[in-house]
Amino acid sequence: MSLPEHRPPLYLDSHATTLLDPRVREAMWPWLLVPCNASSNSHRYGWRAAEGVERARQQVARLLNCEPHELLFTSGATEANNLALKGILQAPRAKGWGLVTSQVEHRAILDPARRLARRGTEVAFVPVTPRGAIDLDRFRDSLTSHTRLVSLILANNEVGTINPIAEAGAICRERGIWLHCDASQAVGKIPLDLRQLPVDLLSLSAHKLHGPQGVGALYVRRSEPRLPLEPLFDGGGQEQRLRPGTLPVPLIVGLGAACAVCREDQPEETTRLAQLRDRLWQGLAQRLEGIHRNGDSQQSLPGNLNVSFEGVPGERLLAAMTEIAVSSGSACSSATPEPSHVLRAMGVPERLALASLRFGLSRFNTGEEIDFATAYVSETVRQLRAHPAGTG
Ligand SMILES: Cc1ncc(COP(=O)(O)O)c(C=O)c1O
Structure with a gap:
């Protein structure tokens, strides 16, 4: 043969x-040639950079059907996952709060979950069916009166299985538990509508959807009362003080463009x-x-x-x-x-x-x-x- x-x-x-999609590269290119700090509010370079960031935020929001201000830019899904889990469960008020996740998560969830467990958080890892989705009965049984956060992979990065997130989210809602999803493999590949899906936090990564490496986002549902999320580090007022540090404008523009292309295609x-x-x-x-x-x-x-x-x-x-x-x-x-x-x-x-x-x-x-x-x-x-x- x-x-x-x-x-x-x-x-x-x-x-x-x-x-990297050539359309994304084209969108990013001009931003690599100019100084662009979106926090510089005293001159035109800074204003333009801030506009570029906000436009990208809208593009991501349109793909997910959420509000732009519900998105925080991060360095990728690993950081977004860490921010979701530790940002909620490491806070002093989170003493006694428990986490439920699954056995088939990416290490960007398993490792922070294990660290939280070593520091005293009650963590349970629910088993899955032979097809790789959570078993809803066992999931329900794993929730205790301590459980405040659940984290489930939306679509598995090894076997591609899509979890029954609508059902799991409904169970969480009934009990006042917040649901985080690692949606790194799902965003841009399958339709997701955050106005319909009962998800409170969601992580995504640009380089999984033909965008650049080194940028991602955490969606945080705007609810009353507000989700008790704390930053992982301090250092500036960016991203509603939840993810301080100078924003990587060319990368964020790339993430926005990648989302716009996905939405179209x-x-x-x-x-x-x-x-x-x-x-x-x-x-x-x-x-x-x-x-x-x-x-x-x-x-x-x-x-x-x-x-x-x-x-x-x-x-x-x-x-x-x-x-x-x-x-x-x-x-x-x-x-x-x-x-x-x-x-x-x-x-x-x-x-x-x-x-x-x-x-x-x-x-x-x-x-x-x-x-x-x-x-x-x-x-x-x-x-x-x-x-x-x-x-x-
Ligand atoms: C499901 C899942 N979560 C998280 C990550 C980590 O993403 P990032 O490279 O943006 O940190 C990956 C990438 O391998 C992934 O597949």
Whole structure:
């Protein structure tokens, strides 16, 4: 079989980061050429910068259907998540308040949650169904009279599963519990309407939606009484004193432009990506025996496909995929790969969790690329199965 030439490797890892959209680059460019501190209120450079920031805030707000003043710009989703969790639960008045989150969160939630637990917050990690969504009955049972905040990933970054946020939010509302969502993978990929969704705080990241790295936002619902959020650090009055520091105007403009592009392209793009994802899965399933799709084939991000390959040594799977950039369901930071905590929480056996690949498709991928990836992955898996380690 001859495979088309693809150099450099075909990028199919868009859950990790996405390519900067040329339209976003164009919007950012002029701001890199002028001094722009949005807090400088004594001259035109500063006024223009402030206008640029507020325009971007409106663009983000339009995509999410919220008010611009409900958004705080941050350095990304990690910071937004930390601000949501610690900003509420570390405050002196939060003594005795508990947190409920899930077993399949990104580390940008798990790590702050564990730190809060070490400092005395009662934290529970709810289990998930084999499809990777929270189990609503077990979720309900995990809420106690101490629970004041719940944090749930909106769409999973490994398996793409979309959580039943409307239902979870309704349960939280009934009990006066605030709901935070890490929506880093969902914003710009699926429609989100914060006037409808019962969510109080929501994190997003520009580089997951073809915007620049180093900027994101935390949505904080304007409610009465106000959410008791405190800043993580002090130093200035920016962002309603909740996120002080000079605003990175070119990056914020980029985030706004990325949201505007998503808003325009989203309906068709969601359908196109889901078709490409289905084409990839069907192509692999036709060519290979013993493969398993991880996640939920219905409630899922359109650009996500996570597949386990039977009979393939996990540690060799990713190493063999030199022509495509994908990620594996294992953390390889140590000598022995660790299976993904998400797949394990879903009950995927360790051997299959280790032998899995995550494909992340984006607006820049074409049908031809997907056909290449299908043929390339099938052929590579066949070879790995035919030549187990040590047989040459
Ligand atoms: C679900 C989720 N949350 C948080 C993050 C961290 O985002 P950022 O790189 O903006 O800090 C990521 C990115 O890997 C993610 O996928």
